[in-house]
Amino acid sequence: MALRGGTPVVVDGEVVGAVGVAGSNSENDTEIARTAGASLSPSPNTPPHD
Numbered sequence: 001m002a003l004r005g006g007t008p009v010v011v012d013g014e015v016v017g018a019v020g021v022a023g024s025n026s027e028n029d030t031e032i033a034r035t036a037g038a039s040l041s042p043s044p045n046t047p048p049h050d
Helices: 026-040
Strands: 006-011 015-022
Touching: 006 026, 015 026
Parallel strands: none
Antiparallel strands: 006 015
């Protein structure tokens, strides 16, 4: 079951973590978690690390 206010962090198609936010209403918590998760997930244009 998915919870509002949480979103996975995905790298190369695999879930490597998650971000959870609580403290506001569920819509705001979810939006903040999505924004934070997106900032932690590398862009498709990011070169791989050696």
